[in-house]
Amino acid sequence: METFEHYLDKYAELAIRVGLNVQKDQTVVIMTPIACADFVRKLTKKAYDAGAKDVVIDWDDDEVKALRIKHAPESTLREYPMWRASGLEEMAKDGAAFLQIYAPNSDLLKDVDPERVAISSKTTATAREGFLKYLRSNQVNWLMVSFPTAEWSAKVFPDLSEAERIKKLWEQIFKLTRVDKDDPVAAWKKHIETLTEKQNLLNNKKYKQLHFKAPGTDLYIELAPKHQWVAAGSESERGIFFVPNIPTEEVFTMPARNGTNGTVRSTLPLSYQGSLINGFSLKFENGRVVEATAEVGQEVLNKMLDMDEGARYLGEVALVPYDSPISQSGLIYYNTLFDENASCHVALGNSYPFTIEDGTTMSPEELVQNGYNKSLIHVDFMIGSADMEIDGILADGSREPLFRKGNWA
Structure with missing residues (x-):
């Protein structure tokens, strides 16, 4: 029986080799919540194995973000550290690959004034518009994957203990991303071919x-x-699938x-x-x-x-x-x-x-x-x-x- 670590390793390999398709001498930027630190380390090793020249981690913390939106002066919510936005844009301009780990907590801001949330969201989106243009137009290779956190797993399996629900969510992720297959890369190649058939049919x-x-x-x-x-x-613009x-x-x-x-x-x-x-x-x-x-x-x-x-x-x-x-x-x-x-x-x-x-x-x-x-x-x-x-x-x-x-x- 395969171990959890074996499947996690395959998941990281799939993300780097198939999803992101890291190229030799390419910089990789990983945007992630701090809760995913162990997985980030595994992704970093895989990226270097694939030939990356550097791996840059853009850490975030949902709890800290929530505290800021709840308690900071409203004027602060209208400000964004432009060094952060311009840094991402500069790396995109230089041909970096971007991997985002998405682990949402849909209850994080449920009791916060929606007006304050909207101000913060608009400020962030406006500041990062130049960077996001690179992703939305496929000028760079990019990828989004998910990682089970305690908060996310609690929404999906509310009746289980924390350990059980995280285990159960990992099982679903491994299955739905085809990581549980003997050869996930071959499974994804076949899946891409099937979707491409539908794409071609509709385009015709x-x-x-x-x-x-x-x-x-x-x-x-x-x-x-x-x-x-x-x-x-x-x-991508540089011909990376x-x-x-x-x-x-x-x-x-x-x-x-x-x-x-x-x-x-x-x-x-x-x-x-x-x-x-x-x-x-x-x-x-x-x-x-x-x-x-x-x-x-x-x-x-x-x-x-x-x-x-x-x-x-x-x-x-x-x-x-x-x-x-x-x-x-x-x-x-x-x-x-x-x-x-x-x-x-x-x-x-x-x-x-x-x-x-x-x-x-x-x-x-x-x-x-x-x-x-x-x-x-x-x-x-x-x-x-x-x-x-x-x-x-x-x-x-x-x-x-x-x-x-x-x-x-």
Whole structure:
């Protein structure tokens, strides 16, 4: 029987060799909570084994961040250490690879004034906009993976002891990232090929619109005129193939900014900036959210939508079958990296330039002309279910079934 350390080693190897695909003499930047320190050390060793010339750790601490948002003068929340933002941007400009460990605590800020959270979030997003542009346009190779913390595991398995729930969550991560396979790299190669087949099928169809229909959802999403579907792997500006999310089960593209109409209801909770938003519905008119209601987290939802003008428009639409491995686990992960790969989803906010033809070489004005939405945020939320039906609508108005009963038709 394989040991936990054996699987953890394979997980780190998968992240460095397949997800990030570290190149010889490349700098690797790991952005991580301090709770993940042991795993960071393992990743660092793997990165050097892969030929990295340096590994830079950008440590963070959720508890300290929460204390600052709760207690610091409000004027301080409007400030961000620009040396930190410019440092990340400088390393991106020099071709570094970026690995983020995402271990959310969706209850961290539930009792904090949402206005203070919104101020801090907007300040951070504004300061890091230049850096995030490198990631959102795939100018660098980057990766997001998750690590079970006590707080996150408590949301997923609230009835277990801390040791048991962390063990159980690790088992799920190893399974859903295919680390439990004899050869995870070969398993990922096959998985990427399967997703690429769906990507190619959709790109050949060139649908003008998608129509989503499910309980609480009747939504038309017009696709950007030059949209292109993307799945699993991407190629950086320097020609490095990488897989930015592990796990991933989605095929996604760019909606036309002003082309979404109708109503959509979320089907899984959204963990956003240390708070939970659940049971929410959005009404769109000409691309813009004009009504928003939530059973949990109404004020947080309102602040998110008011982040900037682009926050009320869609930047991404993604197709994920209901029978995906993450969905079939029967768990809610309270972690968008996992939950978005259990369900069809859309994202409010910024579009990805690489989801339209030649988007990464377009000027900002050209991007806007081609349906691009600009925003400080990019927030995925889940809308898929076993009842989801999706039609692809062609330029001549004819329809084709894409999803029935939550899965590919």
